[in-house]
Amino acid sequence: MTLKEQLVHQNLRRLLPHQEFIFILLTPSDTTSSGSTHRLEYTAFIWNGSQYSSVLISLGNLGMLDQQDYWRFSTTCPSLSRCQAVKKHKTKFFSTEDDLREVEKVSNMNDALLDEMKTACEKVEKSERLVEKLQADITELKEAISKQKKKQQQCNTTETSTPNEPKENVLLCAALKALFPNSPSLRTQTLTVQGFPVLEVCCSSEHGIDIPSRLPLVLEYEQGLRKRKTSRDCRSQEKSQVAGTSLRRKRKRNTTDTQDPVEEEEVDNLQDSNSPVF
Structure with missing residues (x-):
């Protein structure tokens, strides 16, 4: 003031x-x-x-x-400092009649340059924001990759430390039990050092599987085995019967053969006895 x-x-x-x-x-x-x-x-x-x-x-x-x-x-x-600067340097641009054409041209050029600088600054700001977003995405991806690597390492350590127990094939066990009920060695998963099955560890549990609906081929195979057994039994019976009849026939033949030479000898003896002696 x-x-x-x-x-x-x-x-x-x-x-x-x-x-x-x-x-x-x-x-x-x-x-x-x-x-x-x-x-x-x-x-x-x-x-x-x-x-x-x-x-x-x-x-x-x-x-x-x-x-x-x-x-x-x-x-x-305008700002006061700008007006003071114009007053200070107006003699270089103004004529004696205070013609402001040159100053207007310079100010217009200055305004155009300022507009260009504003647009350039906006572009730079947008590009910087895009770069920041990309950097944030890259950091998120790196964190996700590191988390996945840690999970994989943990899974590998758990697998090496405590191996998973072999899963039992329930359908195979039921099929073997139905087809071979008297051979429990086929239902074990552990072997000795020599490669023999361990009977103490064989599966003896009932899995509750409906074999006709889940394993129809096993029933067909069992029916085929039964038919084969019945046909074999019939054949063996027929063979035994044929063998018995053949033995009987042979015995009869042997008895008839032994009787015929005895009769011939007797006839010869009779002839000899009836023939005159000279």
């Missing part, structure tokens, strides 16, 4: 000693040609007992609408 502004502020506080009153001093901007106040970068200084506290304010258009500086041309609010 300047000394003049401080004095004006103090006089206003003396004339209107009220706590709720706030006095704001508005001065015209030096950046515009007409000294208007439609582009402002002001600060409100409020007295707080022993010092002034600054509060930034932003004011709208304070002029009348029929004035040319307000309704025909209204640019964005």
Whole structure:
């Protein structure tokens, strides 16, 4: 604040000693040609007992609408430092008639460059976000791979330490029990060092399997075996009968053969006895 502004502020506080009153001093901007106040970068200084506290304010258009500086041309609010820089270097670009064409061209080029920089920054930001996403995905994949490796190692250690017991084939056991009930050595899974089955470990449990529905081929095989046995028994009986009849016939033949030479000898003896002796 300047000394003049401080004095004006103090006089206003003396004339209107009220706590709720706030006095704001508005001065015209030096950046515009007409000294208007439609582009402002002001600060409100409020007295707080022993010092002034600054509060930034932003004011709208304070002029009348029929004035040319307000309704025909209204640019964005430039910064004070930019206006000071333009004032400092305007002699290099301005003519004596204050022609602003070159400055407008430079400002337009500056705005275009700023737009290009904004788009480039946005692209860079998007690419950085994509890179962050990719890095997050890569870390997740690495963690998943490490977890899978740990699980595989644990599974391998458990397999080596405690091997799984061989699973029993229930259908095979039931089929062997049905086909070969008198040979329990076929229903064991353990062998001795010499390769002989251990009968003490053979399966003797009833698995409760319905053989006609689950194992129909076993029934067909059993029926075939029964038919073969019956046919063999019939054949053996027929053979025994034939052998018995043949033995009887042989015996009869032997008896008849022994009787015939005896009779011939007797006939010869009779002839000899009846023949005259000379």
